[in-house]
Amino acid sequence: MLNIGLLGCGRIGAVHAASIRRQAQARVAAVADAVPAAAEALAESAGATVMDSDALINSPDVDAVVIGTPTDTHFDLIHGAAAAGKAIFCEKPIDMSADRIRDCSRAVQAARVPFMTAFNRRFDPSFANLQARLAAGEIGQTEIVTILSRDPSPPPLQYIKSSGGIFRDMMIHDLDMARFLLGEEPIQVFAVGSALVDADIGAAGDVDTAAVTLTTASGKICQISNSRRATYGYDQRIEVHGSGGMLRAANVHENTVEAATGSGFQTAPAKHFFLERYERAYAREMAHFIDAVSHGTQPSPGIEDGLRAQVLADAATLSWQEGVPVQVT
Amino acid sequence: MLNIGLLGCGRIGAVHAASIRRQAQARVAAVADAVPAAAEALAESAGATVMDSDALINSPDVDAVVIGTPTDTHFDLIHGAAAAGKAIFCEKPIDMSADRIRDCSRAVQAARVPFMTAFNRRFDPSFANLQARLAAGEIGQTEIVTILSRDPSPPPLQYIKSSGGIFRDMMIHDLDMARFLLGEEPIQVFAVGSALVDADIGAAGDVDTAAVTLTTASGKICQISNSRRATYGYDQRIEVHGSGGMLRAANVHENTVEAATGSGFQTAPAKHFFLERYERAYAREMAHFIDAVSHGTQPSPGIEDGLRAQVLADAATLSWQEGVPVQVT
Amino acid sequence: MLNIGLLGCGRIGAVHAASIRRQAQARVAAVADAVPAAAEALAESAGATVMDSDALINSPDVDAVVIGTPTDTHFDLIHGAAAAGKAIFCEKPIDMSADRIRDCSRAVQAARVPFMTAFNRRFDPSFANLQARLAAGEIGQTEIVTILSRDPSPPPLQYIKSSGGIFRDMMIHDLDMARFLLGEEPIQVFAVGSALVDADIGAAGDVDTAAVTLTTASGKICQISNSRRATYGYDQRIEVHGSGGMLRAANVHENTVEAATGSGFQTAPAKHFFLERYERAYAREMAHFIDAVSHGTQPSPGIEDGLRAQVLADAATLSWQEGVPVQVT
Amino acid sequence: MLNIGLLGCGRIGAVHAASIRRQAQARVAAVADAVPAAAEALAESAGATVMDSDALINSPDVDAVVIGTPTDTHFDLIHGAAAAGKAIFCEKPIDMSADRIRDCSRAVQAARVPFMTAFNRRFDPSFANLQARLAAGEIGQTEIVTILSRDPSPPPLQYIKSSGGIFRDMMIHDLDMARFLLGEEPIQVFAVGSALVDADIGAAGDVDTAAVTLTTASGKICQISNSRRATYGYDQRIEVHGSGGMLRAANVHENTVEAATGSGFQTAPAKHFFLERYERAYAREMAHFIDAVSHGTQPSPGIEDGLRAQVLADAATLSWQEGVPVQVT
Structure with missing residues (x-):
C-alpha cells in the first residue's frame, strides 16, 4: 500500500484524490492546505489525516507526495520532499523559471527520488x-x-x-x-x-x-x-x-x-x-505514478520533460x- | 457507334440522354414522345431526329431503345422492340403485372435481344x-x-x-x-x-x-x-x-x-x-448498357431481375x- | 444514508457495488451470495456485512435490496423483500414467466414498496x-x-x-x-x-x-x-x-x-x-434508484415495464x- | 453564345474544354497548341477550328481566351489578348515574376477587358x-x-x-x-x-x-x-x-x-x-467566367488576386x- 500525502486540496487536489481512490494499492494518507477548511473537507472524504505541509513531507506515514499547490510554492516543496526521500508527483508548471526547475532537477537527482511531471494529456x-x-x-x-x-x-x-x-x-x-x-x-x-x-x-x-x-x-x-x-x-x-x-x-x-x-x-x-x-x-496518469513508484521504476514524463x-x-x-x-x- | 432511340422525353428521358452524351461510343439518334414539344426539345439539344414510336422502333438507324414512357406503355414497346431485334433498356417497373412481365420476358428471350432493367441504384x-x-x-x-x-x-x-x-x-x-x-x-x-x-x-x-x-x-x-x-x-x-x-x-x-x-x-x-x-x-448505368450491347454481352440487371x-x-x-x-x- | 443489501455478489453484483460507492447518500451495508467466498470478497472491499439472504432481507440495517442473483430466485426474493418493506432494485428478467411477474407485481403493489427493473440501457x-x-x-x-x-x-x-x-x-x-x-x-x-x-x-x-x-x-x-x-x-x-x-x-x-x-x-x-x-x-441507473428511494418517489422503469x-x-x-x-x- | 478560344490543349486545356461543353451559352470556337496533334485532337472532339495562337487571339470569331499554356508564355498571350480586346481566363501562376504580373495587370486595365485568374479551389x-x-x-x-x-x-x-x-x-x-x-x-x-x-x-x-x-x-x-x-x-x-x-x-x-x-x-x-x-x-469556375463575361461583369478572382x-x-x-x-x- 502506497501512502500518499496530498499537498494542496483545491480543485486539482480533489481530482487527484479521486484518482487515488480508484487504485487498490494506494491511499491518501495525509493532506495539507493553506486553507484549513479545504484540507479538512478532503481529509474527511478521503479518510486521511490533516497535517501542515512540513509535517506531511517528513511524516514516516507518507511514501509519496502529490503537489497541487500554487506554482510559486513548488520549489520549496520539491526540495523538501526530495530531502525527505519521498516520491514526487508535481503539477505543471514545475516553476515559472527554467533555472529554478534545473535546481529542482539537481535536488531530485541527488536524492534519487522518483519524480513525475503532471502532463496529464x-x-x-x-x-x-x-x-x-x-x-x-x-x-x-x-x-x-x-x-x-x-x-x-x-x-x-x-x-x-x-x-x-x-x-x-x-x-x-x-x-x-x-x-x-x-x-x-x-x-x-x-x-x-x-x-x-x-x-x-x-x-x-x-x-x-x-x-x-x-x-x-x-x-x-x-x-x-x-x-x-x-x-x-x-x-x-x-x-x-x-x-x-x-x-x-x-x-x-x-x-x-x-x-x-x-x-x-x-x-x-x-x-x-x-x-x-x-x-x-487524470485517472490513468495517477495510476501510472502509483504503479511506477510501487515497482521502483521511474515514472514518465519526468522532471526533464517539465523543464x-x-x-x-x-x-x-x-x-x-x-x-x-x-x-x- | 451505337445509335440509340429514346422512347419518352420527360424528366427521366432527359437524364438518359445526358448520360448517353457522356459516352463516346453511343449517340441519341432518334427520339419519340406523345408530346411533340418534348420530343422536339430533346431532339434539338441532342442532335437527334424526332420520330413516332413505331417508326423509331423499326428504324434501321436505331440499334437500341431506351424506354422511359409511362409504365402502361412498356408492354407494347418491349414486344415491338424485341420483334424489331433492338437491344432494350427499360425503366422500372417493367409492368404492373408480373404475368405481363413474364410475357415480355418470353418475347425478349425468343428474340434474343439484350435487355436491361433500369435499377439504377x-x-x-x-x-x-x-x-x-x-x-x-x-x-x-x-x-x-x-x-x-x-x-x-x-x-x-x-x-x-x-x-x-x-x-x-x-x-x-x-x-x-x-x-x-x-x-x-x-x-x-x-x-x-x-x-x-x-x-x-x-x-x-x-x-x-x-x-x-x-x-x-x-x-x-x-x-x-x-x-x-x-x-x-x-x-x-x-x-x-x-x-x-x-x-x-x-x-x-x-x-x-x-x-x-x-x-x-x-x-x-x-x-x-x-x-x-x-x-x-444514372451515368454508370447507361455506360454499362452501352458497353454490354456494344460488346455483345448481356447487360445486368436483366428482365428476370425486373420480374x-x-x-x-x-x-x-x-x-x-x-x-x-x-x-x- | 441509504443502506443497501446486495443479493448476489457475482459480476453484476460487483458492478452495482461499484455504482453504489460513487453515491454519497448510499452504502452497501450487507451482502449475500450462495457462494460464501464471493460474498466475503465483496463484503471486504465494500466494508459490508455478510448475511444469508433471508437475514439480509429482514435486517433492520437494510433499507433497500439490489437483486442480482440467478433469475429463478428472483420470485422468492421479491416476495420476501416486499413483505419486509424494502425498496427493490431487480435485474432483468424479473422472471421467466409473465404470470409470475404479475404475481410479483401484486406483492409489490400491496406492500407499496419502490421497485425498479434494471433496464440499464x-x-x-x-x-x-x-x-x-x-x-x-x-x-x-x-x-x-x-x-x-x-x-x-x-x-x-x-x-x-x-x-x-x-x-x-x-x-x-x-x-x-x-x-x-x-x-x-x-x-x-x-x-x-x-x-x-x-x-x-x-x-x-x-x-x-x-x-x-x-x-x-x-x-x-x-x-x-x-x-x-x-x-x-x-x-x-x-x-x-x-x-x-x-x-x-x-x-x-x-x-x-x-x-x-x-x-x-x-x-x-x-x-x-x-x-x-x-x-x-450502470452508474446512472443506480444513482436514479438511490435518488428516487431517498426522495420517496417511484423509480422508473418499474415492475410494469419489466412485465x-x-x-x-x-x-x-x-x-x-x-x-x-x-x-x- | 460566347465563342471561346483555347490556348493550350494539354491536360488542363481538356478540362476547360469539357467545362465549356457543359455551358449552353458558350462553345469552344478555336484551339491552339504548340503541338499540332494535341490541338487537332481537342478541336475534333470539341467541334472547333485549329489556329495558331496569334490568329486565335485576333480572330473575330473569338470573344474570350482561356490560357492553359506553359507559364512562361502567359505574359505575351495576355498582352496580345488584351490588345485584341478579348476577355481573358488565365491559369495560375500568371507569371513567375510579380513585376511582370503587374505589367500584365496594367495592360489588362488599360484595355478594360475582363480577366480571371484560375484559382479553381x-x-x-x-x-x-x-x-x-x-x-x-x-x-x-x-x-x-x-x-x-x-x-x-x-x-x-x-x-x-x-x-x-x-x-x-x-x-x-x-x-x-x-x-x-x-x-x-x-x-x-x-x-x-x-x-x-x-x-x-x-x-x-x-x-x-x-x-x-x-x-x-x-x-x-x-x-x-x-x-x-x-x-x-x-x-x-x-x-x-x-x-x-x-x-x-x-x-x-x-x-x-x-x-x-x-x-x-x-x-x-x-x-x-x-x-x-x-x-x-473546374466546372463551376468556368461557368462563373462565362457568366460574368456574358453579363459584362468582372469575374473574380481577378488579376490582382493572382498578383x-x-x-x-x-x-x-x-x-x-x-x-x-x-x-x-
Whole structure:
C-alpha cells in the first residue's frame, strides 16, 4: 500500500484524490492546505489525516507526495520532499523559471527520488493510443505535427496576469505534446499572437490567440494554434502526418446522438470542461505514478520533460515579443 | 457507334440522354414522345431526329431503345422492340403485372435481344462498391441486410393513386437492392404499413410508411423500412452484417462543411433530389448498357431481375393487406 | 444514508457495488451470495456485512435490496423483500414467466414498496439524451424506430439452453428500448430467426440471428435486428424517424483516433464488452434508484415495464415458432 | 453564345474544354497548341477550328481566351489578348515574376477587358459554401485559419526544377485560399521547409514539406502546411476558427462505404487525383467566367488576386531561405 500525502486540496487536489481512490494499492494518507477548511473537507472524504505541509513531507506515514499547490510554492516543496526521500508527483508548471526547475532537477537527482511531471494529456486514451502507434511505426517517419487546442473560455483576468502568459500556462501542454509526438527535440520556435478574444487580455500584456511553429534538427515541423475561447466546447485535436500515412485524434463529444433536420445533421458539442474532457487522463496518469513508484521504476514524463516544455514556452514567449524565430539548445 | 432511340422525353428521358452524351461510343439518334414539344426539345439539344414510336422502333438507324414512357406503355414497346431485334433498356417497373412481365420476358428471350432493367441504384458508386466487396467475401457470409430508404417528400396524390402503391413504386428499388445484396432469393415476405405522413394517402388506399422483412431459404434476413418523407434530404442507406464484419453505405451530403457552435457540430443535409443523389448512378448505368450491347454481352440487371422485384413487391402488398407473411416461389 | 443489501455478489453484483460507492447518500451495508467466498470478497472491499439472504432481507440495517442473483430466485426474493418493506432494485428478467411477474407485481403493489427493473440501457447517456429530445418533440411524431443490436460473441451454450432464448435474454433489452422510444404500446409482434452464427445454438432450439417488427395501434413501426456475434465490437445503435426529422445514437468507440493510409481512413472498434460499453449507464441507473428511494418517489422503469418487455419477448418467441404475427394485449 | 478560344490543349486545356461543353451559352470556337496533334485532337472532339495562337487571339470569331499554356508564355498571350480586346481566363501562376504580373495587370486595365485568374479551389462547392457562410457572419469574426494541404505524390523532379519551388507552384493555392478566408491582407509571412519526402528535391534546391504562418494587420493568424506526399489520397482541408464558432471543410472521399471488422471501422481514401477531387470546382469556375463575361461583369478572382498570391509565395520563399519573417506591403 502506497501512502500518499496530498499537498494542496483545491480543485486539482480533489481530482487527484479521486484518482487515488480508484487504485487498490494506494491511499491518501495525509493532506495539507493553506486553507484549513479545504484540507479538512478532503481529509474527511478521503479518510486521511490533516497535517501542515512540513509535517506531511517528513511524516514516516507518507511514501509519496502529490503537489497541487500554487506554482510559486513548488520549489520549496520539491526540495523538501526530495530531502525527505519521498516520491514526487508535481503539477505543471514545475516553476515559472527554467533555472529554478534545473535546481529542482539537481535536488531530485541527488536524492534519487522518483519524480513525475503532471502532463496529464499524455495519458488521454486517444492521445496515448496515437503516440504508441506512431512510436510503433504505423505511419513511418513523423513529418508534420498539427495541434489545435482551444479552451472553452478565458480564465479570469487576474489569473492571466500572474500565469506567465498564454505560452506558459496554456500552450505548455501543447508544447509537451509536440515533444511527445515529434520524438525529437525542437531546435527553433517561432510564435505569433493577438488579443482577439478580449482586449483586456491584450492590455494585461498577454494574447489570447496564438500560433507557434517548431522545427527539429532533422527537419520535422510542428504547428500549434491556441485560442482562449471556443463556443463549441473544449477543442483538443492532434494530428501527425508521416511518410506512411496520417494519425489524428478527434474531439470527445458529450454523447453520440445525431439529429437530422432540414438544417442538416447535428452532433453534440465537444465535452466542455477540462475535468470531464480529461477525466480518464487524470485517472490513468495517477495510476501510472502509483504503479511506477510501487515497482521502483521511474515514472514518465519526468522532471526533464517539465523543464524542456518550460524552455519551449519561454522561447515562444520571447519569439512573440521579439518577432523573430528563437533557437533552443 | 451505337445509335440509340429514346422512347419518352420527360424528366427521366432527359437524364438518359445526358448520360448517353457522356459516352463516346453511343449517340441519341432518334427520339419519340406523345408530346411533340418534348420530343422536339430533346431532339434539338441532342442532335437527334424526332420520330413516332413505331417508326423509331423499326428504324434501321436505331440499334437500341431506351424506354422511359409511362409504365402502361412498356408492354407494347418491349414486344415491338424485341420483334424489331433492338437491344432494350427499360425503366422500372417493367409492368404492373408480373404475368405481363413474364410475357415480355418470353418475347425478349425468343428474340434474343439484350435487355436491361433500369435499377439504377445498383450502379451507385457506393452501393456497387459495397456489393462488390460483399461478393468478394470481405465480411464472410451475409446474415442480416438492413435498408433504410426515405424519400424527401411524397409524390402527388394523383401519382400515388395509379402507382400500384408504395411497395411497387418506391420499395421496389429496395427489394431489388435486397436481392442484389442477399445473393439468394427471398422465400418469405412480411409487410406492415401505415399512413402517417398524409392521411389522404391512406384514404387513397395506400400507405406512406412501411416495413418489410424478407427471409431466404438458408435463413438470411433482410429488413427494409420506407417513409415517403424525410426533412433532412433523400435518405438512402444500406448495411450488411456478415460473419466477418459489417459493410454499410452512408448518405451522400450536399458538401463536406461542418459548422461548430454552442449547439454542436453540424454537417449539410443529404442530397435532396433523386436526380442529384443518383446522378453518377444514372451515368454508370447507361455506360454499362452501352458497353454490354456494344460488346455483345448481356447487360445486368436483366428482365428476370425486373420480374423478381415485381413479384416481391406484389407479395409485400398482399402481406400488408392480409396481415400475414406471404411465401414466394 | 441509504443502506443497501446486495443479493448476489457475482459480476453484476460487483458492478452495482461499484455504482453504489460513487453515491454519497448510499452504502452497501450487507451482502449475500450462495457462494460464501464471493460474498466475503465483496463484503471486504465494500466494508459490508455478510448475511444469508433471508437475514439480509429482514435486517433492520437494510433499507433497500439490489437483486442480482440467478433469475429463478428472483420470485422468492421479491416476495420476501416486499413483505419486509424494502425498496427493490431487480435485474432483468424479473422472471421467466409473465404470470409470475404479475404475481410479483401484486406483492409489490400491496406492500407499496419502490421497485425498479434494471433496464440499464435507458440510462446510457446517449440513449437517454435521444429519448428526452424525442419526448420534447424535437423531431415531431415518432414514425419508425430502428434498433440494431449485436453482441460481440455468443454466450456459452449452457447459458443459452436455460436463458429462455434470444428474444427473452438478449432482445428483451431492445424490446424495452422500443417501448421507451415508441411512447405507445406495441400491439403486434412478428419475429423471424436463424442459427447462422453457431449451428449448435440451433440444435439447442434457439436462434442467434433474429429480427422483429412491432406495430402500435396508431401505426408506428419498430424494426429490431439482433446477432449474437459482431467482429467489430459491441454494436448498439438506435434510430428514430419522425415527422420532423431523425434522431440516432451511434456506437461508442474505444478511442477517437483515426488512421489514414492507402487503405483509407480507419477508426477504432466499438467498445467490446457490455460492462465498459454501459459503464456510465450502470452508474446512472443506480444513482436514479438511490435518488428516487431517498426522495420517496417511484423509480422508473418499474415492475410494469419489466412485465411488458417480458410479454413482448414471449410474443416474439411464439411468433418465431409459429411463423405468424402475434397480437399483444 | 460566347465563342471561346483555347490556348493550350494539354491536360488542363481538356478540362476547360469539357467545362465549356457543359455551358449552353458558350462553345469552344478555336484551339491552339504548340503541338499540332494535341490541338487537332481537342478541336475534333470539341467541334472547333485549329489556329495558331496569334490568329486565335485576333480572330473575330473569338470573344474570350482561356490560357492553359506553359507559364512562361502567359505574359505575351495576355498582352496580345488584351490588345485584341478579348476577355481573358488565365491559369495560375500568371507569371513567375510579380513585376511582370503587374505589367500584365496594367495592360489588362488599360484595355478594360475582363480577366480571371484560375484559382479553381475557390469554386469547390464545400470551400465556396464555407467562405460564403463565413462572409455572412455565421461564426462571427475570423481569428485563426488552418489549411492542411497534401498532394498524393510529388511531381517529376524535372517539373520541380522549373516550377519556382513549393511555395510558388503548390502552396500558392493555399495562399490564395488564405486571402479568400481571412478577408484581410496578410502583412507578414514566416516559412519553414524540409526535404523529407525525397532527398533529390532538397538537392534540387527545393523542399517537399513546408509550413507557413501569415498574420494580418488586425492580428488574424493563418497556418498552412504542405506535403508533396500523402498515402491516403489528395488531402485538402480548411478550417476557420471565429469568435462565434468554427467552420471546416473535410476531405472528399471516393465513396461512402464503411467496413467494420476487428480492426475497426474503415472508410474509403480521399479522392486521389486533383482532376477528380476538383472536378466540380473546374466546372463551376468556368461557368462563373462565362457568366460574368456574358453579363459584362468582372469575374473574380481577378488579376490582382493572382498578383497578391504570387507576392505571398515570393515572401514565403524568401522567409524560408533567410529564416526570418518577411513583411509584405
